[in-house]
Amino acid sequence: MGNLKLDIGEKVEYNGKNCIIAKTVDLNEICIEEVDRNIFRTVNISALNPPTDYEPERQLQSLNDKEWIVATKRFEIIKSVINTKTNRQLIDSIAKKNNVSRSSIYRWLKKYNSYQTVSSLAPTKKNHSKSRLNPEVDKIIYDSIQNVYLNKSKHSINQLCRATEETCNKNNFISPHKSTIIRRLKSLSEEEVLRSRYGKKKADEKFLPIIGHFPGANYPLSIVQVDHTIVDVILVDEINRMPSQRPNLTIAIDVFSRMIVGFYLSFDPPGELGTGICIVNSIMRKEDWLMKFGVEGTWPCWGIMNTIHVDNAKEFRGKMLRKATQNYGMKLEFRPVKNPKYGGHVERVIGTIAKEVHDLPGTTFSNIFERGDYNSMKEATMTLNEFEKWLLEFIINIYHVREHKSIEMSPLQKYKEGIMGSDINKPLTGLPPVVINEKRLRYDFMPYVERTIQEYGVLINRVLYYNNVLKKYIHARADTSKNKKKQLFIFRTDPRDISKIYFYDPVIEDYFEIPYRDSSYPPISKWEFNKVVRYLKKIQEKNIDSNKIFSTYQKMKDIENQSKKSTKKRRLEIIRNNSVSNIKSKSTESSCIIEDISEDTFNPNAEPFKNIDYE
Known part of the structure; x- marks a missing residue:
């Protein structure tokens, strides 16, 4: 039988290009070198073809x-x-x-x-996969893909098609159909597209082999990896159930067992807050969380982890995260630069969740080719809370209990063995301590600022806050000397709601809630607040203070609410009109039937108004 030889130095063809096998990466992947351009690529063996001069064997x-x-x-x-x-x-x-x-x-x-x-x-069948285009047009398509699509500008397919058409017209050639260009794009390797459009880091994260054993992950909670992703699904809002946006997911995984120990799901952009909440959710017991969403199952993960492993993103390098982890005896460790494979475990979990999400209504899939004509906005049906419940069900009752190929058992079984031991292995750690003061833990992992306390209270981002608990610290100094600088106090902030901040009293050693000084101000998120400030700067407003910011916000909110009411009213009108049309058509049919009845019949058991439809 004929074989495609995969020895080093053998000739192969990849995407129509002549290549030579450079090395074997693993059982499924080969490193090849393009003969003409001396470019090395790691590709799946299934993507390779015999060289151009090879005539395939006809099967019987x-x-x-x-x-x-x-x-x-x-x-x-x-x-x-x-x-x-x-x-x-x-x-x-x-x-x-x-x-x-x-x-x-x-x-x-x-x-x-x-x-x-x-x-x-037997006679060799003709190869219809060869391009039948004019060689010059073929070259134009190739050049356009290289210069327009495969670069960091991330131009769309429509822009690529327009560029191809312009070049063909300029050279007096008939422009190829859009589907022809899309077929060429589909023939590109995913690694090549990622590397060209998103850089080497993204390509290596997906295609470089993951090391078999992560150094130091020798027992449960020894190393927990944390990362963010935007979920491939459009969710609807809770009130009008209209399409909203894709949520952000911050997730944590125990490398030893592959158990997901916690996550945080929201529409907020990734940042210190999301990272902090994810870590807190990972540390705390999960019974209340599961009860809130009515999820049955067990999630026996809690306790302080030894090391938190993250990438080099900005939100992981803030002073809050560094101090909080240090305070609880956790080591904050960053991936080695240019070695994204060290984050492969959490990346793989994210990929597993993404595959499951692609079966949900409203999914955006991972790329435009998979999505095709599917209208994600139109098909969206799940709210944020409904999706969080779905995610909890998947993690607890599917992912945790099915076999994981890398560890040859389920994550839950591996985790239990590490904690409790088995018939073969002794326990590695025993049950971890439970953190009792959840409120304190959550505060400690919230972003914070340091401010002095004045007679008017405390000023943070143009907004004043005050509570009587601050009174004794007004103009407080670092010590009793008048020459010393004023004392700085810690105020925790929640970007989701800036209507209150949390003051840490250094004497009592506890947190107190501090509201707006002006109680007429509405609750607002940090992102909404900054949006209003940008708007005022754009229209060149001067002397931007909190009064102007909140009054503008209220006006914008009123306009938004009015537009929602108008949209809802119009939608109800359409529904009513359709209902009236249906009633008229039914009544016409009924009149035809009544004409055939010679006389009315009396029913002594009839109930009054029973057949009337109420809206």
């Missing part, structure tokens, strides 16, 4: 009767010289006797010696 089951007759006839012609030394005189006599060319005899012998099957001598 693919031959029709006519082709089989041709194959057997050719075999009979060369049978006498198979596995024997031949000379030109002998070949010429066979060719003359059978009225074929000498080169045909040599070609059939070569094929049979390679495959050792009669079917290999």
